[in-house]
Amino acid sequence: MSSLDQVTSYSQQPVHDEECERLVIGTLLQRPSLLDENGDILSEDCFYNARLRTLFTAIRKMMEEGRQVDVITLPPYLEKTVKDMTFSVIEIIELTNHMILNDCREKCMYLYELAHRRRLLYAGLRLVNAGISQQEDLEKVLTDLDGTLENIHDTPVSSITTSREALEGLTQNVLDNQDEHKNIFDYSGILCMDERAFLRPQALTVIAAYSGHGKSCLATSITYNCAKEGAPVAYYSLEMSKEELMARAVSPVCDIPTSRILYGKLNKEEMKRFRTACLKLGELPVFFDERATVSADALFLSIRQMVRQKHVHGVVIDYLQILSQNGRPKNQTEESFLGGVIRALKNIAKQMNIWIIVLSQISRNHDSEEPKESYLRGSGQILEGCDNCVLLYRPAKHEGVHYSGANSNVDPRGTAELNICKARNGSDGKRFIIGFDPEHTHFYQLVDIPQLDGGVAFEHTKPASF
Numbered sequence: 001m002s003s004l005d006q007v008t009s010y011s012q013q014p015v016h017d018e019e020c021e022r023l024v025i026g027t028l029l030q031r032p033s034l035l036d037e038n039g040d041i042l043s044e045d046c047f048y049n050a051r052l053r054t055l056f057t058a059i060r061k062m063m064e065e066g067r068q069v070d071v072i073t074l075p076p077y078l079e080k081t082v083k084d085m086t087f088s089v090i091e092i093i094e095l096t097n098h099m100i101l102n103d104c105r106e107k108c109m110y111l112y113e114l115a116h117r118r119r120l121l122y123a124g125l126r127l128v129n130a131g132i133s134q135q136e137d138l139e140k141v142l143t144d145l146d147g148t149l150e151n152i153h154d155t156p157v158s159s160i161t162t163s164r165e166a167l168e169g170l171t172q173n174v175l176d177n178q179d180e181h182k183n184i185f186d187y188s189g190i191l192c193m194d195e196r197a198f199l200r201p202q203a204l205t206v207i208a209a210y211s212g213h214g215k216s217c218l219a220t221s222i223t224y225n226c227a228k229e230g231a232p233v234a235y236y237s238l239e240m241s242k243e244e245l246m247a248r249a250v251s252p253v254c255d256i257p258t259s260r261i262l263y264g265k266l267n268k269e270e271m272k273r274f275r276t277a278c279l280k281l282g283e284l285p286v287f288f289d290e291r292a293t294v295s296a297d298a299l300f301l302s303i304r305q306m307v308r309q310k311h312v313h314g315v316v317i318d319y320l321q322i323l324s325q326n327g328r329p330k331n332q333t334e335e336s337f338l339g340g341v342i343r344a345l346k347n348i349a350k351q352m353n354i355w356i357i358v359l360s361q362i363s364r365n366h367d368s369e370e371p372k373e374s375y376l377r378g379s380g381q382i383l384e385g386c387d388n389c390v391l392l393y394r395p396a397k398h399e400g401v402h403y404s405g406a407n408s409n410v411d412p413r414g415t416a417e418l419n420i421c422k423a424r425n426g427s428d429g430k431r432f433i434i435g436f437d438p439e440h441t442h443f444y445q446l447v448d449i450p451q452l453d454g455g456v457a458f459e460h461t462k463p464a465s466f
Contacts, residue, residue, distance in 0.1 A: 014118040016048035019098075020107055025052050026098030028059050032069040033297045035060060036344035038108045039351075046111040048118070054078075054085055055095075064351075066304035071096060102331065186313050186355065189225030190218075191445050192432040196423045198388050199226065199314055201353045203424065204346045206320075206383075208360040208376050209392035214416065214436060214443065215359045216240065218392060219316045220248045221443040222357065223286060231313040232285035234306040236299060238322040242288040246281070252442040253277035287312065296323050296341055300348060307352045317345070319359035320382070339381025346385055358386070370395075370404060373421045387424035393417045394436065402452070407431055411450040416443065 024042075028035055035042065039060075047053035058078055062069050067077070071092050078087045100107050130136060176184055185200035198205045199222075209215040216237070223233045237245055244262065251258040254277035256270050266274060287310050292302030299317070306312045321334075323341055342358070349356045360382060362375045369375075371391040376382055383389055395401040396412040403410050403417055410417075416436045420428050435446040 014048065014121050015114050016118070017110070017114060018049050018052070020110060021047050021049055021052045022095060022098045023100050024104070024107055024111060025055050025059075026095040027100045027104055028056070029069065029071060029074070029092070029096050030099055031104075031297060032059065032063055033300045033344055034104050034340075035063055036300055036347045037340045038105055039347055041105075041112045042108050043115070045115040045118075046108070048114070051085060051087075054082055055087070055092075058082065063301075063304065066301065066308045068301055103336075183229075183231075186226045186231040187229050188222040189445060190222065190418070190434060190443070192418055192420060192430070192434075193222075193390070196388065196420070196425060198390075198423075199231075199355045199357075201313075201355060202350045203355045203387045204342070204349050204385070205355070205357050205388040205390065206342075206360050206376075206386045207357060207390050207392060208362050208371065208373075210362050210371065210397075213392055213394045213397060214441070215392055216245075216318050217248060217436075217441045218416075218443045219318055219357060219359055220245055220441075223316055224249050224281070224284065226314065227284035227286045230285070232287065232310055233314050233316065234287045234289070234303065234310065234312045235316045235318070236289065236292060236302070237318045239318070242290060245288070248441045249281055249286075250274065250277045251440040252437060253280060255440070257439045258441045285310070285312075296344070299323070300344060303348055303354075303356075304352065307354060312354060314355040314357065316357045317359065319361060321361045335381055339385060342382055342385035346387075362391075371419070383422060386422065388420070389422040391419040391421055393419065403433075405431065407433060409451050409453065411452050413450070414438075415446070415450065 025047075042056070044053050044057055047056050055074075055078075058074065058081065059069050061081070062073070062077055067073060071089070074092055075087060075089050078085075173184065185194075185197040187194055188199055193199070193205075197203075207215050207218060209218075219235075223235055226233050235245060247258050247261045250256075251261055254261075254270070254273040256266065256274060257264075260266065260270075261274065287306060289302045289306070292298045303315055306315070320338060320341065323338075345356050345358060348354075360376060362371050371393050373383055373389060373391065376389075393403075394412070394416045395403055396415075402408060402412055407417060410433050414436060415433050418432045418434060420430050420432070422428050433446060433449050435444045436442070437444070
């Protein structure tokens with residue numbers, strides 16, 4: 001028997017707010033992605049009304065199974081999975097008339113608090129019952145109540161582990177690291193990212209750059225380097241078609257400029273190289289879902305489906321701010337919306353045990369300056385929510401502009417700088433030079449870094465390309 005059922009058996013009136021519960025359920029029916037954003041506080045115990053609690057359970061399970069949640073798909077799912085209640089389509093449609101227009105998290109926190117108060121009521125009533133009846137063993141009552149009060153702020157989705165269990169997990173990670181046939185993380189082909197294991201399960205990485213500096217090219221290069229090593233990847237582009245993305249991937253393999261592949265006429269030799277490259281890349285596990293880019297809800301649903309159906313290791317989203325243009329409520333600020341999307345993506349990465357790369361725009365007000373994390377649109381919540389953040393910079397986009405600091409003598413032609421401004425596991429604040437082939441829209445690891453004085457700085461690495 002759950003704590004909620006035990007409370008109601010005492011014929012008391014626990015604190016609850018059915019109208020708020022209806023508001024949250026109605027909002028989830030219209031924007032299921034809010035469950036990803038608030039899954040850390042929302043649980044079945046937050047809903048005192050049994051019917052609303054059943055609806056919440058069904059919505060949560062549908063999302064976990066990668067199903068679309070709306071007024072059309074929910075009724076048949078309820079009919080199939082719920083045996084002791086019946087729900088009409090009209091009842092569910094009426095719930096969609098209730099929707100939270102402002103901050104949904106505030107209402108979820110309110111239900112979360114009420115659930116804790118009901119736990120306190122149960123604890124108090126159980127003490128009363130122990131004082132007037134000897135039916136329960138006193139030691140058991142005291143032990144159970146001590147646990148209830150000690151963990152009153154725990155949610156049902158939280159779990160307690162010991163340091164021994166944590167060390168066992170760490171030991172297994174160390175042993176896996178020694179196994180040459182096991183990869184703890186996927187390889188991006190970019191050394192500074194691989195040294196910090198950016199593409200490890202549950203990691204959310206933001207790659208930010210000014211418009212036109214090549215963040216999509218970098219993401220494409222990383223995607224195909226991963227796929228070449230056997231790691232399935234889902235790529236979501238909100239501004240380019242899958243054909244344009246594939247042209248960028250094929251270009252360095254067949255040695256034909258991307259623009260010619262997309263818009264030019266190829267001679268016989270080029271066509272032969274192009275077809276050979278297509279055969280090579282066609283076998284790689286890269287997946288696209290162009291329908292999923294219309295809204296945040298559709299994107300989150302597709303990611304879950306990709307993990308279950310295609311077993312992807314990671315996801316690339318190109319790019320964050322377009323989601324704000326497509327699906328942000330009119331009364332919500334861009335920073336608040338983007339912060340919610342980042343939190344939802346981080347929760348999905350943890351739940352599905354995948355890595356996620358999100359591309360992000362930098363404000364154009366500073367276009368000719370070296371990028372800083374404060375220039376990120378919605379920077380505060382984006383930086384807070386991600387595990388890693390990399391700023392991509394190509395001074396060659398502007399005539400006469402060079403790198404600064406330790407890289408001031410690096411030739412900007414054919415190079416780019418990665419500024420690691422946040423790294424969850426590893427040092428941050430460091431800048432690294434990588435190669436960029438603008439003709440073939442391809443980033444790669446440099447062996448020799450070209451200097452402005454005509455010399456080179458040697459790097460102990462091998463070039464990585466697909």
